[in-house]
Amino acid sequence: MTELRVGIDTRPGWTVLVVRGKILFDTHEPLSRALKEAMAGHQPKIVVDLHEVTVCDSSGLQLLVDAYRQVTAAGGAFRLARARSLVRRVLDITNLTTILVVHDSVDAAVSASPGSGSEREPGDRRPGGPSI
């Protein structure tokens, strides 16, 4: 599958993943890999730029939630930027915007204060799950 490409950009202290294409259950591997690499460091700070993403299915959402939880648990920061209407809509309908805050620009994502919603812990801790 070549429907998804991920470019890597940086801001001081931050990794910016610039995603292009469709994030679907059978295409999301490049994003999964890029997230894994970006999360490898100490207290990772990651922005996922969704401007060129046309569709994100539930597998894609799961991938973003997973990354958010792992990064948050490691004391880092995980933010989204520039989601377009369809992607924005699935984030809204699923209520995931309550944890995955979407910023208007990469710069806004990087400079947002930690309290602006995106570094909260999802409610229940997972017994036996990954270290969160």
Next chain:
Amino acid sequence: MSEASSDSAWAWRTATTELLARTRFITPSRLPAAVAEAAGKAGTTTRMYLGDHEQRRLRPFPAVGDPFRIDASPAGMAFRTTSPEREGGWLWYPLLDGTERLGVLRLEAAAADRSDAAVRAEVDRFVALVGHLIAVMSAYGDAFERIRRSEPMSAAAELVWQMLPPLTYGADNFVISAILQPVYTMGGDAFDYGVFDSTLHLGIFDSTGHHLRAGLTTAVTLSATRAVRRAGGGLMAQARAADEALASEFGDSRFTTAVLATIDLASGAVRYVNAGHPPPLVLRKNEIVATLDGGRRLPLGLGGIAAAEEPAEVRLETGDRLLAYSDGVIEALARDGAPFGIDRLTELAARHAADGLPAPETLRRMNHDVLAQYDGPPADDATLLLVEWAGDAVGRLAP
């Protein structure tokens, strides 16, 4: 009552007794023969047809001869309207398990005079028993399933189908009906319902991922919510149980979007929790009068952050319909944005409701309209669930 009429009614009564006696210790494959032998007491041959799971064809059981198209045949007409249909010397009778449509039974019209009330009542009773026998015997073998499947089912679809309640149920003053696609390969979508006293409990579910992985997630969610419901637990407790079950069973962030709801069948009061699912609609005539977008929380499996403390409420009026759907429906109806998809969905619901059809037939047609939007197989599971409250909905299901 004429002597001939009384004789015929009596013969049908004998046939019903005979059917009970003949089916006590037989395998499902022998049901059609037993029905034919019993109906012979009333002077008619019989031929049994079962609807396929995509609800497009009626297939002969035993599998000899051609199937009929539900959309374009007198046999199909009987299935669509759940009313007997005359075709020359034949009478096509809908086969129902209570209110769930299973197929049709062909009788000889001369032996089943429906203009005679006494005969009609006895024939109705005989055919109702055939429907119940199919439902009961389905638990014991694959004879019916083999006829009803037009292609093999995936393991995921097998898992999900066996968890679902019957597609249609109606009693007293309500009817609930649902339809799911793609029938043979679905995985993550499901629905549930159950009545206790005067409360109708219902749920619609859509899990992340595809195929067996999604099916397993849905299985855990549905089992967790159902177990709590059956123990008397409320909506919030059901949602919490799903959170806990998914978190303890799987190590990743998989989730299920869902709406869990109760309808008080006496007052029409609806209480619901919306866990990240496309909001169901309340339809009054052709208008959307409410959208179930309150009671919001994260999808099941992701815990209770930003969860509503209490279920949200909305009240149905007599004749209102509650329409729930999964995102696969909207994606099919609108490749280019949400509002259009919901408009199309509402328009379809209104158009088919205007025909005064039984709820399952409204959904069958809506479902086929949705599927017609795809060039190939559906890209995602698509579920429609319709509740009709306090009108003559149940009356439309009777033969």
